[in-house]
Amino acid sequence: MTTENFKSGFISILGKPNVGKSTLMNGFMKDNRFSIVTPKAQTTRHRIMGILTGDDYQLVISDTPGVIEPKYKLQESMMRFVNFSLEDADIVLLMVEPGDENLSPELETRISRLTVPIFLIINKMDAPSATPEKVAACNSYWQNAAKPEKVFYISALKQQGVEALFAELIEATPVHPAYYDTDFISDRPERFFAAEMIREQLFLQYKQEIPYSCEVSIDSFKEEETILRIRAIIYTERPTQKSIIIGKGGIALKAVGIEARKGLEEFFGKQVFLETFVKVDPDWRNKDSRLKNFGYQS
Ligand SMILES: Nc1nc2c(ncn2[C@@H]2O[C@H](COP(=O)(O)OP(=O)(O)OP(=O)(O)O)[C@@H](O)[C@H]2O)c(=O)[nH]1
Ligand SMILES: [Mg+2]
Structure with a gap:
């Protein structure tokens, strides 16, 4: 260099x-x-x-x-x-x-x-x-x-x-020394990309307001030698939205999990075990404390 x-x-x-x-x-x-x-x-x-x-x-x-x-x-x-x-x-x-x-x-x-x-x-x-x-x-x-x-x-x-x-x-671009270590590719941690990939499926697989009412939080992210274990929580605003996300017999949520897992395995180059849970968090989109928890700044 x-x-x-x-x-x-x-x-x-x-x-x-x-x-x-x-x-x-x-x-x-x-x-x-x-x-x-x-x-x-x-x-x-x-x-x-x-x-x-x-x-x-x-x-x-x-x-x-x-x-x-x-x-x-x-x-x-x-x-x-x-x-x-x-x-x-x-x-x-x-x-x-x-x-x-x-x-x-x-x-x-x-x-x-x-x-x-x-x-x-x-x-x-x-x-x-x-x-x-x-x-x-x-x-x-x-x-x-x-x-x-x-x-x-x-x-x-x-x-x-x-x-x-x-x-x-x-x-x-101006002449200037590098701002970041040369092996850095993002300011975001791996967990962020995992949550985003699950959120992407919510955007792709549900209609109307559902994707906008959801946020994904990674509850646990454990890297083992041959497998990556991820536990994600999907937060939504209302019980009716929760039942739509889960779907009859859990079929809709299962489809999200299958597609998200494919993306995660490709991204991390490793087998992924993904668990997803849905929780209701009323009006999270308007609550400073919740937004802060989800990584947004007020
Ligand atoms: N035909 C065509 N579609 C494109 C092109 N670039 C993006 N798209 C499509 O436009 C849609 C939106 O693309 P995104 O990259 O998510 O757009 P964005 O500006 O990041 O959107 P926000 O994150 O919502 O602000 C997707 O369906 C893309 O496939 C392009 O060059 N040609
Ligand atoms: Mg965008």
């Missing part, structure tokens, strides 16, 4: 829900399991740092929750994570998608406070909605709304344009 011209910086991915921020994060990390991705909005609830170190660079990339107007305390905390990540950033990747020409007040406030370069990322270029007219309209709208330094057209899903973007990011 050379030290003289070593580059290191913080890069934050900012955007509305569902535009593909976590998909891009996974593309950077070369791991489709790093940050959970689902078709539902507000999948990401935390700031998740991925640390990528090369011979002469270290990029600390933050995935963040989609920017919304918060309606309850959990969402307030999610938006605080967005703000923290912008405070640190050396470069902000503002992600949008063709067809979205609407600078929400929440996004506007954050963009107006930025003093660092903004790279506009027009994602979902592979989607049928990405017609040349729509892409041009999207570009001119956001050029005007955010005054970005550069624009990139990508498909995070198909990994098109991601490498070129990465190369430009290294180019634009």
Whole structure:
């Protein structure tokens, strides 16, 4: 590793829900399991740092929750994570998608406070909605709304344009020693990724408000030589939601366990024994003490 011209910086991915921020994060990390991705909005609830170190660079990339107007305390905390990540950033990747020409007040406030370069990322270029007219309209709208330094057209899903973007990011990153040990890949512990993988299944397998009413907490995480034993508790707000999550004869919860276990085994490269329990925790999304316990900041 050379030290003289070593580059290191913080890069934050900012955007509305569902535009593909976590998909891009996974593309950077070369791991489709790093940050959970689902078709539902507000999948990401935390700031998740991925640390990528090369011979002469270290990029600390933050995935963040989609920017919304918060309606309850959990969402307030999610938006605080967005703000923290912008405070640190050396470069902000503002992600949008063709067809979205609407600078929400929440996004506007954050963009107006930025003093660092903004790279506009027009994602979902592979989607049928990405017609040349729509892409041009999207570009001119956001050029005007955010005054970005550069624009990139990508498909995070198909990994098109991601490498070129990465190369430009290294180019634009300041000369600075590495912020983290070179073998660090995230600020989050293994338990966090385990909980996220279970939460991903809740988002994928249940409808309407169920995923939003749930939080996953890892009660015990024991690594043995050949097996990883994980005990997870799914908290939900109401008894009716608990019975939907469990399903008739436990069938729905079993399906969550099966799919989550597959992901966990792939992620940890080890056999996993997963136990899941569902508990009712009334109104946890609005209780500071509960949110703190679940790793959110007030
Ligand atoms: N067609 C297409 N779909 C994409 C692309 N990138 C992401 N998606 C899809 O868009 C949906 C949302 O992706 P996420 O990566 O979870 O979006 P996000 O911005 O992290 O969403 P939040 O965490 O809710 O803010 C998923 O169904 C992705 O598969 C893309 O380049 N093309
Ligand atoms: Mg996300």
